[in-house]
Amino acid sequence: xxxxxxxxxxxxxxxxxxxxxxxxxxxxxxxxxxxxxxxxxxxxxxxxxxxxxxxxxxxxxxxxxxxxxxxxxxxxxxxxxxxxxxxxxxxxxxxxxxxxxxxxxxxxxxxxxxxxxxxxxxxxxxxxxxxxxxxxxxxxxxxxxxxxxxxxxxxxxxxxxxxxxxxxxxxxxxxxxxxxxxxxxxxxxxxxxxxxxxxxxxxxxxxxxxxxxxxxxxxxxxxxxxxxxxxxxxxxxxxxxxxxxxxxxxxxxxxxxxxxxxxxxxxxxxxxxxxxxxxxxxxxxxxxxxxxxxxxxxxxxxxxxxxxxxxxxxxxxxxxxxxxxxxxxxxxxxxxxxxxxxxxxxxxxxxxxxxxxxxxxxxxxxxxxxxxxxxxxxxxxxxxxxxxxxxxxxxxxxxxxxxxxxxxxxxxxxxxxxxxxxxxxxxxxxxxxxxxxxxxxxxxxxxxxxxxxxxxxxxxxxxxxxxxxxxxxxxxxxxxxxxxxxxxxxxxxxxxxxxxxxxxxxxxx
Amino acid sequence: xxxxxxxxxxxxxxxxxxxxxxxxxxxxxxxxxxxxxxxxxxxxxxxxxxxxxxxxxxxxxxxxxxxxxxxxxxxxxxxxxxxxxxxxxxxxxxxxxxxxxxxxxxxxxxxxxxxxxxxxxxxxxxxxxxxxxxxxxxxxxxxxxxxxxxxxxxxxxxxxxxxxxxxxxxxxxxxxxxxxxxxxxxxxxxxxxxxxxxxxxxxxxxxxxxxxxxxxxxxxxxxxxxxxxxxxxxxxxxxxxxxxxxxxxxxxxxxxxxxxxxxxxxxxxxxxxxxxxxxxxxxxxxxxxxxxxxxxxxxxxxxxxxxxxxxxxxxxxxxxxxxxxxxxxxxxx
Numbered sequence: 001x002x003x004x005x006x007x008x009x010x011x012x013x014x015x016x017x018x019x020x021x022x023x024x025x026x027x028x029x030x031x032x033x034x035x036x037x038x039x040x041x042x043x044x045x046x047x048x049x050x051x052x053x054x055x056x057x058x059x060x061x062x063x064x065x066x067x068x069x070x071x072x073x074x075x076x077x078x079x080x081x082x083x084x085x086x087x088x089x090x091x092x093x094x095x096x097x098x099x100x101x102x103x104x105x106x107x108x109x110x111x112x113x114x115x116x117x118x119x120x121x122x123x124x125x126x127x128x129x130x131x132x133x134x135x136x137x138x139x140x141x142x143x144x145x146x147x148x149x150x151x152x153x154x155x156x157x158x159x160x161x162x163x164x165x166x167x168x169x170x171x172x173x174x175x176x177x178x179x180x181x182x183x184x185x186x187x188x189x190x191x192x193x194x195x196x197x198x199x200x201x202x203x204x205x206x207x208x209x210x211x212x213x214x215x216x217x218x219x220x221x222x223x224x225x226x227x228x229x230x231x232x233x234x235x236x237x238x239x240x241x242x243x244x245x246x247x248x249x250x251x252x253x254x255x256x257x258x259x260x261x262x263x264x265x266x267x268x269x270x271x272x273x274x275x276x277x278x279x280x281x282x283x284x285x286x287x288x289x290x291x292x293x294x295x296x297x298x299x300x301x302x303x304x305x306x307x308x309x310x311x312x313x314x315x316x317x318x319x320x321x322x323x324x325x326x327x328x329x330x331x332x333x334x335x336x337x338x339x340x341x342x343x344x345x346x347x348x349x350x351x352x353x354x355x356x357x358x359x360x361x362x363x364x365x366x367x368x369x370x371x372x373x374x375x376x377x378x379x380x381x382x383x384x385x386x387x388x389x390x391x392x393x394x395x396x397x398x399x400x401x402x403x404x405x406x407x408x409x410x411x412x413x414x415x416x417x418x419x420x421x422x423x424x425x426x427x428x429x430x431x432x433x434x435x436x437x438x439x440x441x442x443x444x445x446x447x448x449x450x451x452x453x454x455x456x457x458x459x460x461x462x463x464x465x466x467x468x469x470x471x472x473x474x475x476x477x478x479x480x481x482x483x484x485x486x487x488x489x490x491x492x493x494x495x496x497x498x499x500x501x502x503x504x505x506x507x508x509x
Numbered sequence: 510x511x512x513x514x515x516x517x518x519x520x521x522x523x524x525x526x527x528x529x530x531x532x533x534x535x536x537x538x539x540x541x542x543x544x545x546x547x548x549x550x551x552x553x554x555x556x557x558x559x560x561x562x563x564x565x566x567x568x569x570x571x572x573x574x575x576x577x578x579x580x581x582x583x584x585x586x587x588x589x590x591x592x593x594x595x596x597x598x599x600x601x602x603x604x605x606x607x608x609x610x611x612x613x614x615x616x617x618x619x620x621x622x623x624x625x626x627x628x629x630x631x632x633x634x635x636x637x638x639x640x641x642x643x644x645x646x647x648x649x650x651x652x653x654x655x656x657x658x659x660x661x662x663x664x665x666x667x668x669x670x671x672x673x674x675x676x677x678x679x680x681x682x683x684x685x686x687x688x689x690x691x692x693x694x695x696x697x698x699x700x701x702x703x704x705x706x707x708x709x710x711x712x713x714x715x716x717x718x719x720x721x722x723x724x725x726x727x728x729x730x731x732x733x734x735x736x737x738x739x740x741x742x743x744x745x746x747x748x749x750x751x752x753x754x755x756x757x758x759x760x761x762x763x764x765x766x767x768x769x770x771x772x773x774x775x776x777x778x779x780x781x782x783x784x785x786x787x788x789x790x791x792x793x794x795x796x797x798x799x800x801x802x803x804x805x806x807x808x809x810x811x812x813x814x815x816x817x818x819x820x821x822x823x824x825x826x827x828x829x830x831x832x833x834x835x836x837x838x839x840x841x842x
Binding site (some may be wrong): 053139140141144145184186187188190191196198199201233243339340342346407408411413448452455456458470 | 559560561562586587588589590591594595598606624625626628629669671676677678697699700701702705709710712713714715716826838841
């Protein structure tokens with residue numbers, strides 16, 4: 001079992017006291033921001049990116065990953081207790097979770113959600129453990145043509161699958177691609193859109209864009225909303241679900257794990273879509289669908305399992321291919337780049353400690369979260385009493401200071417402010433910053449890989465189809481591009497759709 | 510970073526504040542030109558490349574030794590951008606009191622101007638070079654699928670060869686384009702962002718050849734996964750004694766990456782002397798010598814004047830080569 005050796009070594013990495021501590025810090029922060037409506041995991045990671053600059057790469061990613069999946073747990077708490085989803089991915093949990101709470105079964109709902117999250121997360125980690133080495137086996141077959149096809153597919157999926165208006169997502173993605181062209185053309189040395197400014201000679205850095213759009217933009221946008229004073233519930237008891245409840249929910253936990261796992265891998269997918277899809281599926285499968293919305297345990301267990309499975313499995317495309325599947329993963333990509341680590345098929349081989357350290361930290365993190373979310377629920381709910389008027393200026397200050405420290409550059413701070421304002425306006429007018437940031441990241445990859453491929457092929461675009469991996473990916477690309485057409489034809493045939501009305505929720509990042 | 514342990518433990522924001530405060534002190538103290546007091550505060554060593562890269566590591570190894578000799582901290586400040594032009598121009602505009610230094614890459618002076626617009630280029634006369642540091646050699650490697658084991662195989666192939674470079678305006682690009690012209694081999698120049706992806710493309714047979722820095726290529730050469738064909742230094746590299754130089758093979762392309770440390774123009778002579786003495790102290794330290802060995806760097810600890818003369822010679826030589834063979838470093842698309 002040679003292949004298990006690095007996996008076991010990864011556990012040694014996680015169990016180093018520093019890494020354990022950062023894992024704990026990560027999941028606690030994740031839990032907190034999950035509870036707080038407003039800032040989501042992507043915004044938090046954007047704000048905290050510079051703080052990871054001085055720690056080891058593996059430690060940094062362990063902490064950031066903890067924030068991401070920790071938020072999935074935290075978001076549930078307020079959904080159930082206060083009907084206030086802390087997290088976009090917990091919005092569907094409100095429907096049945098809050099009803100359960102009103103029936104005095106708040107503890108059961110939280111317990112089911114926590115157990116489901118744990119199982120979903122663990123299932124996804126196991127999937128990641130076995131899938132990653134397989135992808136890594138192809139590492140050296142991934143050259144410029146393969147990256148071209150992957151980047152194309154990624155951008156298309158991000159723009160078409162992401163929640164919210166498709167046209168707006170496409171516009172945001174186009175702006176992202178445009179921003180990616182700023183800077184010196186790496187093939188000719190020509191300056192593009194730099195306006196003679198030496199600061200722009202290497203293009204716009206990813207981190208200030210992310211910090212501005214997600215961090216500052218989100219803070220500004222939240223200032224507009226007046227949060228109602230949250231009343232902490234009196235007491236949460238019976239967090240351990242009864243055997244009957246567990247039995248009732250076990251099927252939905254199993255289905256949620258699987259569904260979440262696959263939706264998480266898909267570029268443009270992620271926790272929010274997974275939780276919605278799982279809710280829809282549970283309702284469709286149920287013998288008495290009318291119970292849904294009135295406190296059905298499956299309606300909590302399924303989506304909560306799925307969002308955690310998706311949160312974990314979305315690391316797969318990033319860590320194995322270097323393609324971020326969603327906005328949060330784009331930030332992880334940025335974090336790795338800051339650390340001088342380029343994620344891609346080589347990562348597992350060249351940096352086994354990092355790869356397996358991060359993957360295995362998720363087991364530990366999930367156990368920590370399970371412990372925290374069951375007995376400690378009451379403490380986290382108290383956080384809701386912190387007023388936005390105090391929180392916002394503090395986070396804004398941390399963002400700006402952090403932006404300075406990365407490159408010791410005031411120009412970066414200016415960029416954060418500019419992109420913060422853009423991010424605020426985008427949110428206000430219903431544009432998601434996610435597709436912009438992802439297209440920005442993938443745009444650079446797309447342009448350079450495509451031009452490099454064409455040089456290798458001697459300018460013949462058919463060369464892309466001469467290589468098995470790139471040919472397959474391009475065929476998938478064409479299929480996905482044609483999917484809406486096929487779907488609209490299909491829709492005309494079956495006009496009477498009985499699917500649940502998909503709640504109109506904008507992805508909060 | 511070791512002499513500055515708080516930066517690792519304290520959160521980034523705090524370190525920024527510290528750094529800001531220290532920079533401020535340095536500037537205030539730097540107002541006096543009474544060089545007898547030098548150094549009156551920390552000496553900042555700016556690096557135009559990101560943390561973790563080879564240039565950054567050299568700066569940190571040097572700063573560790575020199576700060577001990579000076580008795581003041583020497584924080585390394587990374588300011589990546591425009592191949593290092595950003596950091597260099599910024600330091601050139603700082604007060605010439607010896608508290609602001611920059612680590613220079615020769616390619617910024619000798620090669621980059623051949624590829625970019627004049628306002629992105631740096632003139633070495635805007636700086637006082639304190640000391641030369643080391644030489645980082647380029648090696649031409651061949652992919653496993655190409656079957657090349659020597660440069661004669663390449664010239665004998667009689668077909669178009671794809672070669673990866675570490676980017677536009679780098680020594681890697683210049684060395685290969687000139688070599689191919691001299692050897693009359695047709696080749697397609699494929700620029701990558703840095704040495705690592707170029708080497709990966711060679712390993713994966715996406716390109717047939719690439720020229721990367723020796724320290725990067727060495728693990729793969731030792732593992733037998735890529736074949737070293739030539740080194741571009743004037744003499745054989747001690748770390749790769751069996752690989753011929755381009756000169757031995759009959760080509761005139763002396764390209765290597767040299768590094769030096771410089772201060773703003775007009776720094777008082779006694780300040781420069783003190784800095785030089787501190788650097789020489791660092792050169793002698795076992796840790797620094799070990800660092801050079803580990804990273805396959807050949808020490809080239811020459812005086813500042815020699816650095817300026819040599820680099821100007823190289824700049825002129827490269828310009829002449831490029832014009833002679835009608836090569837445009839930015840023009841093949």
